[in-house]
Structures are given as structure tokens and as C-alpha cells.
Amino acid sequence: MSVIEAVSQHGDIESIGIGCCGSVGNDGLMQGANVTVLNGQDFIGDIQKQIDVPVAIANDADCLALSEYKDGAAKHATNSCVAVIIGTGCGAGVVINNGLVTGLNKLGGELGHNPLPNFNPDVDGKPHECYCGSMNCAESFVSGTGFARTFAEKHEPADSREIMALYHKGDARAVDHLDLYCDQLARTLGAIVNFVDPEVIVLGGGMSNVDEVYPLVQQKLSQYTFTKAVTTQVVKSVHGDSSGVRGAAFCTHFK
Numbered sequence: 102m103s104v105i106e107a108v109s110q111h112g113d114i115e116s117i118g119i120g121c122c123g124s125v126g127n128d129g130l131m132q133g134a135n136v137t138v139l140n141g142q143d144f145i146g147d148i149q150k151q152i153d154v155p156v157a158i159a160n161d162a163d164c165l166a167l168s169e170y171k172d173g174a175a176k177h178a179t180n181s182c183v184a185v186i187i188g189t190g191c192g193a194g195v196v197i198n199n200g201l202v203t204g205l206n207k208l209g210g211e212l213g214h215n216p217l218p219n220f221n222p223d224v225d226g227k228p229h230e231c232y233c234g235s236m237n238c239a240e241s242f243v244s245g246t247g248f249a250r251t252f253a254e255k256h257e258p259a260d261s262r263e264i265m266a267l268y269h270k271g272d273a274r275a276v277d278h279l280d281l282y283c284d285q286l287a288r289t290l291g292a293i294v295n296f297v298d299p300e301v302i303v304l305g306g307g308m309s310n311v312d313e314v315y316p317l318v319q320q321k322l323s324q325y326t327f328t329k330a331v332t333t334q335v336v337k338s339v340h341g342d343s344s345g346v347r348g349a350a351f352c353t354h355f356k
Contacts, residue, residue: 116155119148120164120346126207133211135190135240137232162186162210162305163201165338166194168347169303173339178300183293184338185212187286188306191240191247195297213240218288218325225285226251239289243282245307252278265311282308283317290318291325294333305338312337 121144123134129146131139148156159167166184169175175182175196184194191213195202202209220237222228229250231238241247245261252264256274259267267275290302308314315335323329340347 114154116157117148117152118164119156119158120161121158123160125158133208133214133233135232160192160194160210162192163194163203164347165303165305166196166210167201168340168343169305169338170196171347174303174336175301181297181299182301182303183210183297183299184303184305185290185293186306187243187304187308188245191244191289191306193293195299197297197299212289212293213244214238215289215292217242217285218292224281226254239285242285243289243308248278248282248308251281261307261311265313268313279311279313280317283314284321286314287318287321288325290335291322294322294326294331299333302333302335303338304335305341309337310341 121131121134121139123131123136123139125145126132129143131142131144134140145156145158162184165186166175166182169184170178170182175184178196180199181197183196186192193210193212195210214231214233214235215238216235217225217237217239220228225237225242228236229238229241230236231241242251249258249260249264252259252275255278264275264278268279293299293302304314315337318335322333322335323331
């Protein structure tokens with residue numbers, strides 16, 4: 102059912118929140134979406150032409166952050182958390198002082214398009230140009246698609262589920278690859294700790310369902326932080342895929 106169909110069937114809806122990749126720029130047009138057909142489009146305007154209730158669009162990682170901070174894996178945090186999606190792409194939502202950080206250019210949390218820290222082609226594989234035009238974006242390595250891409254580059258085509266099936270069979274290539282992936286993710290999250298120092302980092306998206314990631318990343322994280330004994334916990338989202346929907350609803354009211 103589309104948003105427009107849902108509204109037409111439920112006349113008591115007061116507002117609509119939509120979780121989406123990318124963000125709405127200061128010009129009102131979509132930017133930074135890995136579903137690139139959205140970029141440069143007036144997504145809100147197109148929807149608003151069809152329905153007569155207020156519409157808000159929030160980045161999907163911001164939705165994850167709102168959901169998990171409100172009553173999920175970060176509900177114990179007193180004023181800060183960072184939620185990171187590691188799925189088709191990689192993005193983050195940042196909550197500081199109980200407020201969502203979007204920023205001047207509406208780019209708050211675009212973690213995936215920082216360069217992968219300490220990129221080394223001998224370790225991480227060939228340099229890779231991202232769809233955004235930059236080289237070696239973290240998203241190209243720590244997303245689920247990046248996990249699969251870098252495995253295929255070294256070995257054979259396989260998606261993340263197939264790689265993890267090999268891992269559970271004890272395949273040395275898959276074991277080494279997951280260790281590398283967790284090192285790349287720890288480098289990426291280490292940059293968050295050094296800059297924001299959140300109380301908790303929550304992971305969502307497909308790769309967040311790989312339970313083996315958590316002890317490995319937690320073990321490696323302090324290698325990439327200024328203080329080598331950080332206590333920041335990296336945890337799995339409580340609400341899973343539902344966090345995007347829940348956060349989209351919250352985005353119309355959250356302060």
C-alpha cells in the first residue's frame with residue numbers, strides 16, 4: 102500500500118513521517134541518496150501534491166537513532182547516541198543533548214561518505230570510487246554491499262549471507278574476510294568515538310544481524326581511539342527493521 106492509498110483510507114491521519122535514504126537539502130531537493138534517482142528531486146513536494154496532511158522526511162539512519170534512543174537499545178543513554186546503518190549503504194543518525202543533529206547542510210551523520218580511516222590497498226583491496234564521486238568511502242567497505250564487493254574482489258562473487266554460510270563452515274577465506282570487515286568497521290566507529298564520544302553506538306541494517314560482528318568490533322575499537330581503553334558499547338538495535346518506521350513517526354514530533 103502506498104502512502105497516498107493509506108491516507109485516502111484513513112482520514113484521521115494528522116501527519117506523515119517518511120524514512121528515506123539521503124536527506125532533503127536546503128533547496129528542498131533530495132541529496133545524498135544511494136537510490137540515486139531521488140537526488141535532485143522534490144520528493145516532499147511531489148507527495149504533498151497528492152495529500153493534504155503535513156509530511157516530514159527524515160534520513161533512515163536518523164529514524165533508527167530516534168527509535169533506538171527513545172525506547173530501544175540506547176534508552177539508557179542520558180543525552181547522546183549514534184546509530185549506524187550497515188546495510189545496502191552506510192549512514193548514521195546522531196543524537197546529542199536529546200536532539201537530532203542534522204546540520205547546516207543537512208549532512209549530519211553522513212558517516213558512510215567519509216574516507217575509510219587508514220585505507221591501505223594491501224589490506225583493504227583496490228581503491229574504489231563511490232557513486233558520490235569520492236574515493237574509498239567507508240560505505241564502500243562497511244556496508245553489506247561493501248562486505249560482498251570486497252570478498253568478490255579477492256575471491257568469488259557471493260552475497261553477505263553466502264559469505265557467512267562459508268564462515269560457519271570454517272572457510273578460512275570467509276573467516277579472514279569477516280575479521281577484516283570488523284577491523285574496517287572498528288576504524289569507522291573509532292572516528293565517531295574520537296569526535297562525538299557518544300554513550301552508545303547502535304547498529305542497524307543487514308550486517309547488524311551478524312552476531313559475530315559485535316565481539317570482534319568491541320575488541321578492535323580501542324585500537325582506533327585516542328584513549329586506548331574506551332568503554333563505549335557497540336550494540337544491536339532492539340527494534341530491528343521496525344526502527345525505520347518508528348523513527349519516521351517520531352520525526353514529526355521529536356525535539
